[in-house]
Amino acid sequence: xxxxxxxxxxxxxxxxxxxxxxxxxxxxxxxxxxxxxxxxxxxxxxxxxxxxxxxxxxxxxxxxxxxxxxxxxxxxxxxxxxxxxxxxxxxxxxxxxxxxxxxxxxxxxxxxxxxxxxxxxxxxxxxxxxxxxxxxxxxxxxxxxxxxxxxxxxxxxxxxxxxxxxxxxxxxxxxxxxxxxxxxxxxxxxxxxxxxxxxxxxxxxxxxxxxxxxxxxxxxxxxxxxxxxxxxxxxxxxxxxxxxxxxxxxxxxxxxxxxxxxxxxxxxxxxxxxxxxxxxxxxxxxxxxxxxxxxxxxxxxxxxxxx
Amino acid sequence: xxxxxxxxxxxxxxxxxxxxxxxxxxxxxxxxxxxxxxxxxxxxxxxxxxxxxxxxxxxxxxxxxxxxxxxxxxxxxxxxxxxxxxxxxxxxxxxxxxxxxxxxxxxxxxxxxxxxxxxxxxxxxxxxxxxxxxxxxxxxxxxxxxxxxxxxxxxxxxxxxxxxxxxxxxxxxxxxxxxxxxxxxxxxxxxxxxxxxxxxxxxxxxxxxxxxxxxxxxxxxxxxxxxxxxxxxxxxxxxxxxxxxxxxxxxxxxxxxxxxxxxxxxxxxxxxxxxxxxxxxxxxxxxxxxxxxxxxxxxxxxxxxxxxxxxxxxxxxxxxxxxxxxxxxxxxxxxxxxxxxxxxxxxxxxxxxxxxxxxxxxxxxxxxxxxxxxxxxxxxxxxxxxxxxxxxxxxxxxxxxxxxxxxxxxxxxxxxxxxxxxxxxxxxxxxxxxxxxxxxxxxxxxxxxxxxxxxxxxxxxxxxxxxxxxxxxxxxxxxxxxxxxxxxxxxxxxxxxxxxxxxxxxxxxx
Numbered sequence: 163x164x165x166x167x168x169x170x171x172x173x174x175x176x177x178x179x180x181x182x183x184x185x186x187x188x189x190x191x192x193x194x195x196x197x198x199x200x201x202x203x204x205x206x207x208x209x210x211x212x213x214x215x216x217x218x219x220x221x222x223x224x225x226x227x228x229x230x231x232x233x234x235x236x237x238x239x240x241x242x243x244x245x246x247x248x249x250x251x252x253x254x255x256x257x258x259x260x261x262x263x264x265x266x267x268x269x270x271x272x273x274x275x276x277x278x279x280x281x282x283x284x285x286x287x288x289x290x291x292x293x294x295x296x297x298x299x300x301x302x303x304x305x306x307x308x309x310x311x312x313x314x315x316x317x318x319x320x321x322x323x324x325x326x327x328x329x330x331x332x333x334x335x336x337x338x339x340x341x342x343x344x345x346x347x348x349x350x351x352x353x354x355x356x357x358x359x360x361x362x363x364x365x366x367x368x369x370x371x372x373x374x375x376x377x378x379x380x381x382x383x384x385x386x387x388x389x390x391x392x393x394x395x396x397x398x399x400x401x402x403x404x405x406x407x408x409x410x411x412x413x414x415x416x417x418x419x420x421x422x423x424x425x426x427x428x429x430x431x432x433x434x435x436x437x438x439x440x441x442x443x444x445x446x447x448x449x450x451x452x453x454x455x456x457x458x459x460x461x462x463x464x465x466x467x468x469x
Numbered sequence: 470x471x472x473x474x475x476x477x478x479x480x481x482x483x484x485x486x487x488x489x490x491x492x493x494x495x496x497x498x499x500x501x502x503x504x505x506x507x508x509x510x511x512x513x514x515x516x517x518x519x520x521x522x523x524x525x526x527x528x529x530x531x532x533x534x535x536x537x538x539x540x541x542x543x544x545x546x547x548x549x550x551x552x553x554x555x556x557x558x559x560x561x562x563x564x565x566x567x568x569x570x571x572x573x574x575x576x577x578x579x580x581x582x583x584x585x586x587x588x589x590x591x592x593x594x595x596x597x598x599x600x601x602x603x604x605x606x607x608x609x610x611x612x613x614x615x616x617x618x619x620x621x622x623x624x625x626x627x628x629x630x631x632x633x634x635x636x637x638x639x640x641x642x643x644x645x646x647x648x649x650x651x652x653x654x655x656x657x658x659x660x661x662x663x664x665x666x667x668x669x670x671x672x673x674x675x676x677x678x679x680x681x682x683x684x685x686x687x688x689x690x691x692x693x694x695x696x697x698x699x700x701x702x703x704x705x706x707x708x709x710x711x712x713x714x715x716x717x718x719x720x721x722x723x724x725x726x727x728x729x730x731x732x733x734x735x736x737x738x739x740x741x742x743x744x745x746x747x748x749x750x751x752x753x754x755x756x757x758x759x760x761x762x763x764x765x766x767x768x769x770x771x772x773x774x775x776x777x778x779x780x781x782x783x784x785x786x787x788x789x790x791x792x793x794x795x796x797x798x799x800x801x802x803x804x805x806x807x808x809x810x811x812x813x814x815x816x817x818x819x820x821x822x823x824x825x826x827x828x829x830x831x832x833x834x835x836x837x838x839x840x841x842x843x844x845x846x847x848x849x850x851x852x853x854x855x856x857x858x859x860x861x862x863x864x865x866x867x868x869x870x871x872x873x874x875x876x877x878x879x880x881x882x883x884x885x886x887x888x889x890x891x892x893x894x895x896x897x898x899x900x901x902x903x904x905x906x907x908x909x910x911x912x913x914x915x916x917x918x919x920x921x922x923x924x925x926x927x928x929x930x931x932x933x934x935x936x937x938x939x940x941x942x943x944x945x946x947x948x949x950x951x952x953x954x955x956x957x958x959x960x961x962x963x964x965x966x967x968x969x970x971x972x973x974x975x976x977x978x979x
Contacts, residue, residue, distance in 0.1 A: 324570070331560050331571050338558040341522070342572050343542030459562060 170414055172297040176372065178410025179309050180205070180364040180381075184388035185395070185402045186309075186316055187360025192392055193320060194353035195333035195460035199255025200240050201361050202385025203262020208233035208362025209369040210266040213278060213376045216366075222281040226305060226366050233362020234355050236262055241354040245347045248464050259385070267378040274376055281305075281371050305367055310403070312360070317399035329353060333458030336465040346465050361385065387436070394443030396456045401446065409439040471534050473498045473657045474519070474626055479528035481514055488514040490681040491528065496626065496674075501648065501658045503668045503689060505701055506678035507898035512661050515678070516628050519659070520552045521545035533625075546574055551619035552628040553612065561604035561734060565614050568603055572618040589620050593647045604734040608756050609640035616647065627651065628659045633667060637756055638926070638959040645671055663899065664927075665694035677701055702900055716934070717747030720918040721768075721799070721887045726778040728767060736760040738767065739942045745887065745918040750909065752933030752950060753922045755962055757892075760942035761922050762804065765891045768920070769801035770794045781887065796827040798886035802876050804895065804922075806869060810876045813865035817857060820864050821846040821879055828883045845882075853878035854904065870897040877905050881912050888912060889920040894928060906932050926958055938962045 184201050191198050211232025216225025240258050243249045283290065284307065285300040292300070320326035328349060332339045336346045368384070369376050387409060395401035412435040420431055472495035481489045488511045496502045506512050517523040519530065521539030530537040532548055539545035542552075559568050566583050570576040577585065583599040590597040595613040603611060612632060619627055629648075633641045648658055648671065660672055668675060669689045677685045677700045685700045726741040738760050745751045755761065766772040767779065770791035779787045781799055789797075803809045811820045822831055822842045831842045846860040853874040857867055864872055873893070880888055893909065894902035910932055913919050922939070923929050929936055930950055937947040938961035945961045 324576070327563075327567055327570060331563065331567075334560040334562050335558075338560055339571075341542075341554055341558040343521070343546075344571075456562070 166415070168294045168297045170418065171411075172301050174407060174411040174414045175298070175302060175306060176410075177414055178406040179306050180367045180372065181384050181388050181391065181409060182313070182403060182406035183309050183364035183367065184361040184385055185391040185406055186313055186399060187357035187364075188388055189392045189395070189397055189399060189402055190316060190320075190329065190360075191353050191357035192461055193333045193397060193458055194329045194350050195336060195458050195463065195465075196244065196350050196354055197251045197255065197462040198237070198240055198258070198354060198357060199252060199389065200236065200258025200262065201357075201388050202381055202383070203259035204233040204236045204358045204361035205262075205365035205368070205385045205388075206266040206379070206381045207236045207262045207269075208365030209380060210270040210273070210365075210376060211235075211362065212366025213273060213369040214269065216278045216370055217273065217276055220279050222279055222370055225278070225370050226363055229362040229366025229370075230359040231362065233360070233365060234358040237354050237358025237361075240358075241351045244464070245351050245354075248466060251462050251464070263379060270376045270378065274378075276375065278370050278374050280374075303371060305363065305371070313399050313403045320399070330458070333460055336460050336463070340465070350465075361388070364388070387439075390440065391443070394440065394447055396447045397458065398456065401443075405439055405443050408442060409435050412438045472496060472531075473500075473533060474537075474659075475531040476515075476519075477529050477531070479515070479518060479530065480526050481511075481518060481523060482526055487681050489518070489525070492678070492681070492683055493528075494676045494683065494686070496657045496659060498625070498657055499652050499655045500674060501652050501660055501672045503672035503675035504659060504661045504678065505665075505668065505675055505697060507701055507900070510678040510701075511681040512678055513630065516552065516630060516659065516661065519545070519626075520550060520628060543574060546572075546622060546624075549623070549625035550628065551622055551624035551626070552630070553615045553619060553632055554630055559603050559611055559614060561602070563603060564599065565597060565601055565603060565606075566599040568614055569599070569618045569621065572615075573622060585621060586617055589617050593617075593620065593650060594643065595647060608758060609636050609643075612636070612644070616644075620651075624656060626657045626659060628661075630661045631663070632660075633662065633664060637962050638955050640756075641667070665689075665697050668697070669694060679703060698899060716749040717916060719744045719746050720782055721745045721920075722780040723768075724778055724780070726767060726774055728763060728772060728774065731763065731766075731772070736763060736942045738763050741942075741944045743937060743944060743947055745920055747886075747916050747918055748913055749934045750913045750919045750921060750932050751947060752929035752936045753920065753939050753944070754926050754929050754936060754958060755922075755924070755939035757924055759939050761891055761939060763942070764939065764944075765801060765803055765889060765922060768799070768889045769803070792827060795824060795883075798828075798884075800824070800828075800880045800883060800885035800888050802880050802888075802890040802893065804891040806872050806876055807865060811864040811872060814863050816861045816863055817850065817855075817867075817875060818843050818846045818860045820875075821849065821860075824879060825883050849875060849878040849882050852882060853908070870901040873897050874901055874905060877908065881908055885912075885917055887918045887920070889922070891922040892924065893921060894923070894925065902928070926955065930958075936961075 184205055188198065188201050208229040212225040212229030215228030216222050236258060240254055243254050244251050281303045284302065284304050289300040290296045320330060328344060332344060332346050332349050340346050365381060368380060373380060391402050391405045395405050416431040416434050420428060474496040476495065477493050478491045479489055480491055492515060504512050504515065514523060518525050521542045521544055537548060539548060566579055566586060569586060570582060576582055586597065586599040595617060597610065597613050597617060603614060632644060636644065652658055662668055672689045675687050675689045676683055679701065687697065689697065722744045724742050726738055728738040730737045736759055741764065743751065767774050770789060774787035776787050777785055781797060786794060807813045812823065822837065825845055826832055829845055831838050831845065843860055849855065850857060850860060855875045855878065856871045867875065877890065877893060893905050897905065906928065909919055909921060921929065921932065930953065933950040935947040936950040936953055938945040938958065940962055
């Protein structure tokens with residue numbers, strides 16, 4: 163049996179989507195100069211919020227919308243604390259993750275062991291059966307295509323539009339942006355909301371499509387991987403996509419290798435997605451001068467308008 | 470002719486201080502108007518109100534006869550007011566064109582904008598490449614970015630806050646050439662500066678502020694710099710006095726010191742060599758960002774130097790740690806007061822301990838002698854006239870000038886054998902700067918060697934025995950400071966990059 167085939171590639175795309183969504187959201191947040199370590203918490207709240215909505219109404223679409231709302235709602239707490247009360251971003255982000263994990267298990271107490279309604283595939287059966295191209299290109303649900311479109315949109319916005327320029331400027335030097343009359347706090351607040359919504363959809367994708375059911379702590383570190391991806395991708399959207407797919411790909415591949423009982427220790431196979439992703443991205447971003455340029459200079463710094 | 474900008478009874482109070490107290494003056498179209506005053510006199514607050522960053526408590530402003538109450542900077546920009554900031558409001562990781570676009574109300578598409586930047590930069594003799602990253606530009610070029618950003622909006626009033634503090638004499642010439650051209654075209658300029666000679670050559674009118682109030686107006690060409698200084702300070706200033714003495718033995722020798730840059734926008738040190746003798750002040754001039762921070766870090770020991778590159782009193786100290794260097798008698802004061810020279814949230818007592826522990830033996834067997842430390846802090850505060858609520862006040866609560874006096878005093882009172890300081894009077898008002906310069910001269914007169922790194926060339930000429938220029942990480946051979954002219958110094962600084970073009974442009978017009 164072939165180790166790499168179309169099914170594997172199709173699986174990796176699905177497996178990578180939650181991380182990709184969370185990473186692209188966090189990338190925008192960090193580009194605006196805010197470090198939100200609460201990605202894991204926002205993901206899992208999105209997962210349970212989406213799950214409850216989907217199970218209650220029977221509509222997967224509404225589930226994803228409520229996932230986004232859940233993630234964004236949690237990020238509002240972070241935004242208010244860090245932008246208006248000037249709290250430390252690292253501590254607040256960590257607290258947000260712990261809070262998200264806790265409140266999600268409270269919300270999901272009566273939802274364990276239920277299967278949600280199935281999220282439909284976007285394209286008809288006939289197209290999905292085309293060899294290779296079918297499963298890889300047409301075998302997914304809408305969210306997968308939207309996630310790739312989102313990467314393209316974020317990449318274009320940051321590089322080409324005035325909105326993107328303002329976001330980058332605020333992340334580069336909030337004092338200079340303020341002196342020019344830009345509303346630093348408002349821009350960052352909206353970026354944080356965007357990041358929360360993306361993480362929420364990513365979480366909902368886990369509980370509605372990938373697993374699909376609700377278990378406590380089901381994100382299992384996906385939010386942290388997303389955070390690491392942003393840094394190793396040097397804050398570049400397409401590189402974040404590459405990193406996410408690499409991670410998902412190795413994860414899918416190593417499961418298959420485990421099933422075939424290859425003579426490699428299982429622990430090493432389990433660790434391989436993390437190892438390979440980090441090694442590859444470190445190599446890509448090893449040109450220190452350029453990578454440092456792309457890093458938002460005001461990342462994690464508290465902004466206070468003193469004038 | 471009606472005034473372009475009229476300011477009438479403008480008042481702004483902050484808790485505990487009235488920054489502007491019924492300030493009134495007027496600017497005519499095409500006039501270059503100077504705003505003079507010491508630090509804390511209220512100049513910055515005043516221009517921030519004109520630019521819409523701060524709202525006045527009372528009083529009124531008028532622009533072209535109509536009421537003018539800008540809600541925010543973009544309203545001010547729409548009304549025709551543009552501002553070049555003292556601390557550049559630029560983004561290092563963005564390109565010139567992107568930086569310009571951020572300061573405009575509705576910028577054209579990037580390609581068209583780049584073409585317009587080229588056009589304006591050629592018209593006004595300010596060469597600039599729109600595609601370059603601002604982080605790679607010199608201070609003078611960065612300022613051009615700000616000026617061009619303003620010019621693209623056809624301002625009626627251009628506000629310039631301390632524009633020349635980071636420029637070489639040649640770059641100042643280029644700037645003045647541009648400003649005169651603008652003024653001839655009818656643009657009024659509000660010019661803020663400490664440098665009185667510059668104001669005398671450039672400005673038509675001057676308004677002088679002291680403690681938030683207008684204390685006088687004058688026509689700068691008709692009065693002397695000393696008269697203006699007296700109006701600013703409220704009393705006569707005495708220039709620092711010095712006794713000339715023969716230099717003693719060499720105390721610090723630097724030979725072939727080369728170091729790689731520390732960050733993406735840093736400057737490498739290239740083959741630096743100099744010697745300082747006991748009783749001598751060596752002045753090192755140059756525009757910021759040419760290796761000053763790197764040189765001071767190598768002297769202080771923050772960055773280890775190669776073996777044999779730095780010798781103190783005959784011993785190689787290239788790899789000796791900062792605290793051990795302090796114990797030997799090599800003290801340093803870096804440029805950045807808050808966060809580098811002093812820990813912002815620690816009290817003055819604690820900050821005194823940080824560098825004076827070894828030489829003043831402020832600890833015993835690992836226990837801090839708080840009594841002695843407090844005594845030392847109080848001694849520095851008294852000796853250097855540091856205005857502070859008390860020695861327990863956190864460093865960040867002091868004004869820049871007062872903290873600088875404390876930082877300098879903390880090092881000088883330890884009786885260093887060699888003292889190296891970077892920008893000792895940057896952002897410090899005239900009276901405090903004179904006190905710091907006098908203290909440096911007294912230290913040298915007592916037999917210590919002093920290295921002063923500064924951008925203020927007049928200051929260096931006033932206090933140095935020998936002068937060397939630092940440019941792109943290279944140090945020129947030191948020359949006797951006495952008798953050096955500004956032109957010669959300009960050439961030593963190698964800052965004449967674009968001088969030629971401008972002169973040609975000027976001839977072409979005429």
